[in-house]
Amino acid sequence: xxxxxxxxxxxxxxxxxxxxxxxxxxxxxxxxxxxxxxxxxxxxxxxxxxxxxxxxxxxxxxxxxxxxxxxxxxxxxxxxx
Amino acid sequence: xxxxxxxxxxxxxxxxxxxxxxxxxxxxxxxxxxxxxxxxxxxxxxxxxxxxxxxxxxxxxxxxxxxxxxxxxxxxxxxxxxxxxxxxxxxxxxxxxxxxxxxxxxxxxxxxxxxxxxxxxxxxxxxxxxxxxxxxxxxxxxxxxxxxxxxxxxxxxxxxxxxxxxxxxxxxxxxxxxxxxxxxxxxxxxxxxxxxxxxxxxxxxxxxxxxxxxxxxxxxxxxxxxxxxxxxxxxxxxxxxxxxxxxxxxxxxxxxxxxxxxxxxxxxxxxxxxxxxxxxxxxxxxxxxxxxxxxxxxxxxxxxxxxxxxxxxxxxxxxxxxxxxxxxxxxxxxxxxxxxxxxxxxxxxxxxxxxxxxxxxxxxxxxxxxxxxxxxxxxxxxxxxxxxxxxxxxxxxxxxxxxxx
Numbered sequence: 001x002x003x004x005x006x007x008x009x010x011x012x013x014x015x016x017x018x019x020x021x022x023x024x025x026x027x028x029x030x031x032x033x034x035x036x037x038x039x040x041x042x043x044x045x046x047x048x049x050x051x052x053x054x055x056x057x058x059x060x061x062x063x064x065x066x067x068x069x070x071x072x073x074x075x076x077x078x079x080x081x
Numbered sequence: 082x083x084x085x086x087x088x089x090x091x092x093x094x095x096x097x098x099x100x101x102x103x104x105x106x107x108x109x110x111x112x113x114x115x116x117x118x119x120x121x122x123x124x125x126x127x128x129x130x131x132x133x134x135x136x137x138x139x140x141x142x143x144x145x146x147x148x149x150x151x152x153x154x155x156x157x158x159x160x161x162x163x164x165x166x167x168x169x170x171x172x173x174x175x176x177x178x179x180x181x182x183x184x185x186x187x188x189x190x191x192x193x194x195x196x197x198x199x200x201x202x203x204x205x206x207x208x209x210x211x212x213x214x215x216x217x218x219x220x221x222x223x224x225x226x227x228x229x230x231x232x233x234x235x236x237x238x239x240x241x242x243x244x245x246x247x248x249x250x251x252x253x254x255x256x257x258x259x260x261x262x263x264x265x266x267x268x269x270x271x272x273x274x275x276x277x278x279x280x281x282x283x284x285x286x287x288x289x290x291x292x293x294x295x296x297x298x299x300x301x302x303x304x305x306x307x308x309x310x311x312x313x314x315x316x317x318x319x320x321x322x323x324x325x326x327x328x329x330x331x332x333x334x335x336x337x338x339x340x341x342x343x344x345x346x347x348x349x350x351x352x353x354x355x356x357x358x359x360x361x362x363x364x365x366x367x368x369x370x371x372x373x374x375x376x377x378x379x380x381x382x383x384x385x386x387x388x389x390x391x392x393x394x395x396x397x398x399x400x401x402x403x404x405x406x407x408x409x410x411x412x413x414x415x416x417x418x419x420x421x422x423x424x425x426x427x428x429x430x431x432x433x434x435x436x437x438x439x440x441x442x443x444x445x446x447x448x449x450x451x452x453x454x455x456x457x458x459x460x461x462x463x464x465x466x467x468x469x470x471x472x473x474x475x476x477x478x479x480x481x482x483x484x485x486x
Contacts, residue, residue: 001372002380002382015382019371019372022373027320029320030322038471038472042324042415042472043322043323044313044323044325044326046313046323046325046327048314048327048375069372071327071374071375072375072376073376074374074378
């Protein structure tokens with residue numbers, strides 16, 4: 001994956017962006033509030049497939065993007081925001 | 082089957098088996114950690130009713146893809162002691178396993194280009210010395226004498242202010258390490274089974290009691306995940322959550338460099354490292370990709386980035402050609418330290434979070450997990466690396482020692 005379609009700047013090389021982490025998704029089967037907080041801070045889904053994550057256009061317009069990407073092939077599916 | 086599979090299967094010392102329907106211990110993942118755990122279970126504890134299940138061919142994952150560096154020059158006491166123990170096990174491993182591993186002690190220089198990095202290297206020397214590893218500071222002039230090819234100006238942009246020298250740093254042929262552990266385990270009756278992916282875990286109440294494979298279920302007293310790269314998927318079958326993200330890491334070799342390049346060289350600011358293989362090729366690695374991914378596709382961007390960095394320090398590399406490039410997928414733990422642990426789920430253990438620091442730990446990791454499985458006791462070396470350390474707010478933060486981002 002070499003390019004990200006920044007909504008403001010257009011298609012830019014990935015080197016202009018800083019990875020901002022996967023969007024946390026605590027599984028439903030964790031019910032205790034303290035366990036949910038802990039999971040949200042420390043644990044990752046780390047999926048092999050489509051994932052939703054944040055990127056920061058650090059060397060460009062410096063806005064945050066929410067991106068859908070397929071980690072199996074490292075290809076961008078869509079930019080949500 | 083690919084030619085690589087055929088070659089592995091003809092290695093004379095390894096005995097291959099069809100899997101039984103039941104074992105005392107099932108180890109998922111036929112890489113270095115899985116195979117060394119199986120070996121020590123057999124050799125130290127006499128536990129041989131064990132199967133190592135490998136989805137592809139043994140050492141086809143990260144064990145066959147790393148840059149083969151063995152070192153103990155880490156930044157926290159728990160890590161230095163653990164990796165130093167592993168380094169010492171490596172020194173005696175050819176005798177222990179009766180196999181040639183092309184193990185060579187060369188020393189590793191960790192070059193500093195800023196005052197901050199110099200402070201880190203001095204602290205590294207102090208910490209290493211206090212915890213049983215041999216690391217000393219060297220001046221730029223001393224470095225130049227020992228590594229004449231180094232450009233002390235760092236391409237005019239990254240001047241060398243000094244370096245730490247970890248004298249016992251070494252390399253060994255990675256796939257031979259895996260093969261030797263597999264041979265040692267199977268000679269004692271352990272089963273190593275290739276081309277058998279684990280597609281699920283068998284549960285009995287809250288306990289894990291076996292694994293599912295395409296060939297049918299295999300029951301087990303204990304299941305150990307020694308999977309590199311897809312541990313999240315295995316753990317999810319047991320609803321075990323992990324503080325691990327999987328990122329690609331690239332490496333490449335050049336054609337032969339006719340002159341000798343003795344040591345291993347690494348740089349803090351440049352985050353790259355280089356050594357010479359036994360064939361004379363220069364082997365180069367750097368930082369893992371910024372985004373998690375399971376793709377092992379080599380990228381021109383990585384080649385270009387790694388090449389830029391390493392040629393600042395070693396200009397002679399510009400005249401060499403890149404012969405072959407590859408990637409592995411690294412399980413980066415939240416604190417950059419490994420996880421060798423039981424989990425909340427009885428019958429299910431993990432050895433994971435090996436990030437970019439797994440190869441050097443194969444002997445000590447396997448020895449520790451074998452003892453944990455056999456006796457329930459965590460030895461002093463692996464004791465700190467529990468999964469529950471994150472919840473207990475006792476993380477082992479050591480990102481600076483990983484040599485990567």
